[in-house]
Amino acid sequence: MDCFHCSKSAVIEVQHGALCKTHFINYFEEKVLKTINKYRLIGRKDILCVATSGGKDSLTVLYLTKKYCERNNIPTKNIRALAIDEGIAEYREKTIIDLQKFCSDHQIPLEIVSFETELGKTLDQAYPIINKGTQKKPCNVCGVWRRYLLNKYAAKSGATKVITGHNLDDEAQVIMMNIFKANTQLAGRMGPISGIEESEHFIQRVKPLYFCLEKEVRLYALLKGFQVQFTECPYSKEGFRHHVQEMLNDFEQKYKGTKQGIINSFLALLPNIREQEKGRIDEIKQCSRCGEAANKEVCNACVMKEMIING
């Protein structure tokens, strides 16, 4: 099949037709830059901390954040990359090597923070201990600690925005998970820009790849020659999320546009969800142990840390 715009052969079919390499790259970049503009994800005075892992999403978002700044005369020295090394054998080491190379090629300062130095144990070591007492899955532990360190180190670097590489698939999965689990409070915090106003303890999260399918991101990273070796977290098949992901991909194959439909419905409802949750969202407090943002006296990260110490 030929490209919808020219006669070259197509590399992908998107909603309005097939696209060749050049036209796909244009389409993808325009979509991301438009998202940043429309939702005001990046402001002139922002200090930007890009949460990175070395996977396709984070390299793509890092690259396009820099491109956006260059196009709009925003100083690129305001961009920094932050990576969290969870300590997952055979996995994270590999993606971090790709990340280091990418950041040095693109002259973006990179800081790497590890679970092991910060929390005393790698995820591989901590998970069995925490699981024993709580039945928690590796992704629960990983998520709590990663958010905690991301927030802490983004704040330390003076960041006013945290940029993440979440794509449309990620968001659609979480929307469905929140629906399945009746988690409306969490739903209010989603969207291309996190709802909670900037506070002393919480830096706004923004998602420039919000409208990009995971397939599109992989294709873009491939066509741009970003070095991304395929690696998969050994725990990724253990979670609830994995089942939701498979279900959505299955649906997408049978009913094209399913994922986009979920996002569109969610965005239409989001203002109402936020309004409704306004009164209910407990004010963000400070953890009495570590001082980081928490919705309880002691934050989840500290609770888990304690379990490790007590074995």
Next chain:
Amino acid sequence: MNITVYNEREKTTLQIEFNGKTVTDLLKELKINPEVFLVVRNNEVIIGDETVHDNDVFELLSVVSGG
């Protein structure tokens, strides 16, 4: 016809005998969801309606990166 298929996710290379016509037919035969893989032949990404030829070598690249 005989073709070779490398699967990035499973890290396997299969030599298969294939009697269909297009890439879409091939993915169907391999029970692979086209939403989850990109298909590469001779270093070019191709889409489902491309014709498969004898001795073609395909790479199936996983779209999903777990984690």
